[in-house]
Amino acid sequence: MSRLLPLLAMPLVLVATACVTINVYFPAAAAQQAADRVIDEVWGGRARPAPAVREPAPEEPTSFLHDLDDRLRFAGLQVLGFAMSSAQAQEEPDLQVDSPEIQRLTDAMEARFPLLAPHYESGALGLGSDGYIALRDAAAVPLSSRNQVRAWIANENADRASLYREIAMANGQPQWETQIRRVFADRWIERAPAGWWVLETNGAWRQK
Incomplete structure (x- = not known):
């Protein structure tokens, strides 16, 4: 027996x-709230009101x-x-976004935003569905300023990449970096003003 x-x-x-x-489950709702706090700080009054946080279905x-x-x-x-x-x-x-390095990156992006904002509004720049920004229409930028705008784009994307990584590291979960980037990508687009351009995953541009 x-x-x-x-x-x-x-x-x-x-x-x-x-x-x-x-x-350890990825805290998607907390990540969306954290992204909104960062976006509000970077974009200030230009960000659209934050919609209700959507709780995704749990992973298998x-x-x-x-x-x-x-x-x-x-x-x-x-x-x-x-x-x-x-x-x-x-x-x-909660998702922690209060480390000194995260704040430094947020401050750098906030300081750069007034330089980028006119180019978002003109349609020269757009938001990518990958969490970064892209040059949509170089002809909308004066020739004398194009190299400078390209440098701003490169610096902005470098700071965004570092931000996503630092948030994951600050929370002790480096494997969350990709998920954090996806959440931020959605929130940048969601909070962008009407009239800005968005680069879809299929490579097509659309205007909000």
């Missing part, structure tokens, strides 16, 4: 492992004990029990 106990316990193990997610959980060898199942169950108690106690955290 004692030999049958491990076999009888296996369905319970499989059910338990199917219901538990050990990974992954099993921690998927391919464990039989000899490791006992130790795995101990880890599983700890993870279950941690998962039950966990709530979606």
Whole structure:
């Protein structure tokens, strides 16, 4: 009978492992709120009012004990029990955007915005769906200013890339960088004034 106990316990193990997610969920709602705070600081009164934060559907959980060898199942169950108690106690955290480096990048972008704003409004520049900005119509920029505008674009994109990375690092989750960039990309576009241009993922430009 004692030999049958491990076999009888296996369905319970499989059910338990199917219901538990050990990974740290990306706090999408908190990321949207953090992006709005940054955009409000960078764009000031030019940013459109922030719409209601949309909570995306949760990601499909992954099993921690998927391919464990039989000899490791006992130790795995101990880890599983700890993870279950941690998962039950966990709530979606705030996303920290208050480090000195994040503030430095935000300040640099805020200082640059008055230089870029006329070119957003003229249609020379646009917002990319990748979280960066792009030169849409070079002819809308005086020839004498084109190199300077290109330098501003390069500096802005470098600061944005650093911002997304620093937010992920400041929260101890470097793997969140891509998700943070996607959230910011959506929020830059969402908060942009009417009349600005947006570069879609298919390479086509549209005007808000």
